[in-house]
Amino acid sequence: MAKVIVVGAGLGGVSVAFELREVLSKQHSVMVVGEGDEFNFVPSNPWVALGTRTREQVVMPIATIFAKHAIDFNSSGVAHIDAEQRKLKLGDGSSCNYDFLVLCTGPKLAFENVPGAGPEPGFTQSICTVDHAVEAHKAFTRLLEVPGPVLVGALPGASCFGPAYEYVLSLEYELRKRKIRDRVPITFITPEPYLGHMGLGGVGDSKSLMEHKFREHGIKWECNAKLTEFTANEAHFTVLDDSGEEQSKEPQPFKLAMFLPAFKGSPAVAEVPDLCNPKGFVKTNTFQRAEAYPEIYAAGVCVAIAPIEATPVPVGAPKTGLMIESMTSAIVKNIHASLEGSEAWVEPTLSALCLADMGNTGAAFLAVPQNPPRNRNWTGSGRWVHWAKVAFEKYFMYKVRRGTSEPVYEKVGLRMMGLKRLK
Numbered sequence: 308m309a310k311v312i313v314v315g316a317g318l319g320g321v322s323v324a325f326e327l328r329e330v331l332s333k334q335h336s337v338m339v340v341g342e343g344d345e346f347n348f349v350p351s352n353p354w355v356a357l358g359t360r361t362r363e364q365v366v367m368p369i370a371t372i373f374a375k376h377a378i379d380f381n382s383s384g385v386a387h388i389d390a391e392q393r394k395l396k397l398g399d400g401s402s403c404n405y406d407f408l409v410l411c412t413g414p415k416l417a418f419e420n421v422p423g424a425g426p427e428p429g430f431t432q433s434i435c436t437v438d439h440a441v442e443a444h445k446a447f448t449r450l451l452e453v454p455g456p457v458l459v460g461a462l463p464g465a466s467c468f469g470p471a472y473e474y475v476l477s478l479e480y481e482l483r484k485r486k487i488r489d490r491v492p493i494t495f496i497t498p499e500p501y502l503g504h505m506g507l508g509g510v511g512d513s514k515s516l517m518e519h520k521f522r523e524h525g526i527k528w529e530c531n532a533k534l535t536e537f538t539a540n541e542a543h544f545t546v547l548d549d550s551g552e553e554q555s556k557e558p559q560p561f562k563l564a565m566f567l568p569a570f571k572g573s574p575a576v577a578e579v580p581d582l583c584n585p586k587g588f589v590k591t592n593t594f595q596r597a598e599a600y601p602e603i604y605a606a607g608v609c610v611a612i613a614p615i616e617a618t619p620v621p622v623g624a625p626k627t628g629l630m631i632e633s634m635t636s637a638i639v640k641n642i643h644a645s646l647e648g649s650e651a652w653v654e655p656t657l658s659a660l661c662l663a664d665m666g667n668t669g670a671a672f673l674a675v676p677q678n679p680p681r682n683r684n685w686t687g688s689g690r691w692v693h694w695a696k697v698a699f700e701k702y703f704m705y706k707v708r709r710g711t712s713e714p715v716y717e718k719v720g721l722r723m724m725g726l727k728r729l730k
Contacts, residue, residue: 309335309646310404312395314385314576315411316341316369318349318628318703319607323409323635326712328376330643338379340397344370345437346707350628351700352434353474353664356443356565357481365700366437367707376710385412385575390582390600407642410589410605411635414570421462423537424566430537432565434470446563447478454490455562458542460497462534464569466623468497468505469661471567472517472670479524480666488525494559495521495528496544496566498620502528506625507659508615508679510672511686520665520688529556531619537564547619570623572609584611593654595638604642606634615678628699629660629716630677636714658683660716664696671695 311331313324316339327337346369354360373380383398394404416435418425426433432443450457459475461468475495482488499505502521503513521528529546533553536543541558548554571577572587581599583589588611590598595610597603612624633655640653659677663670669692675683703715 309406311335311337311407311409311642312403312405313337313339313409313411314395315339315413315607315609316343316346316380317411317413317607319411319413319631319635320409321346321369321707322632322712323411323606323638324373324378325376325706325710326636326639327409327642328378328710329712330639331646333377335646336379337377338381338403339373340381340383340385340395341369342382342384342398344368344382346372347437348700348703349435349437350470350696352437352440353470353477355437355440356432356434356474357447357477358444359477359481362437362441367704369707372707372710385573388575388579390579390603393602406602407645408603409638409642410576410603410609411607412573412576412609414608415573415587417464417569417571418462420464420569421534421536424462424534424568430539430564432563433567434474434565435567443565446565447481450491450563451485451487453562454487456560457491457493458496458559458561458564459493459566460495460529460532460534461499461567461622462569463498464621464623465498465567466506466570466625467567468499468622468625469627469663469672471495471497471565472505473663473665474565475526476520476524476663476665479526491562493526495526496532496534496542496559497528497530498532498534498618498622499530500549500618500620501530504618504622505661505672506615506622507672507674507677510659510661510674511684513670513672513686516670516686516688520670532556533620534566549619551619570608576609586611588612594641594652595634595655596641604638606638607631610634624677625659625661627659627661627677627716630655630657632714632716633657636712639712662692662696662699664693667693669693669696 351365387396433439503517577587589605637653637655658675661672670688
């Protein structure tokens, strides 16, 4: 009998756990180790920050769902990984051994890279966790009471940009609905070399699309921006030209600031010898198998993926939901092959699908594969994107409640775009 432990109970962790339980025979055990006893549908956090969703609508208790599907669960997190002995020390002091370990730990948020960034004791808001989004909603409420300048964007080294675009355009929509948009100047500040880059080198006509959206809605922007410090009501940054030369900028005042940070690897994962790159992301081969430890697999944000191109201010490559589903499905097939003594290894497709809600409309980006040159390189926009994002939320939450491994991103996303397959 083999024991498979999944570390992380987010989008990737629940998907791989449910699929492992469906594919592996009952003689093999599956266990999930998470931090806390809730599942959060992270793509809905921008809605929580702006009050169109409540915390209760985007989280659900996960322990009882795992129990119904014969999946063991521990909510105390991982304190230490002994990869040589195949042993975990958990946050509650207990220990457990594994035959296979699947890391879906997500990121550590590196707000410390920029002084004053992040929620308290910092001065900026975040939508990276549901509790951050709840605090961001309080800041939004204060803005409605006392309007003033808003700054939105990402910090140097960030790799996740879609939620920042969603937030700024949805925020603008909510301000227009309340007829106070004229009292709230908005500026988007990003390390991307141009709007719509998103760590992907652009997708289709994303640059023109995002510039058009920002002009249409009166949003100013600064690209190649290197944030250096936040004080209680000002953001300090420089802008680099294409050769990397700094052009100093005046500090920007703000009443509300929301910035996405750079990511690092989970501390317990990052400290494992030879497992990770210097930022703590797991080095894997094309089968999502750790290069240093063949019994360890990794999926999602915790995986090391090189930036697509060099940029004046560093930006990372994103890991979208479609890519994560592809990774987790490949991992399950490869673990099953190992247990069956097979050499039939599966590689994930590693494509990117991003649906950015913008209040009552939205933009969609599809890159197949994520790194150029691509078989598909498509950008679209319209009200349908808003409804597609809503459908994603409802379908994925339904998937978790049912405990099924159904590939929501590919099934729903491609159907909404009129596509039958990725290739």
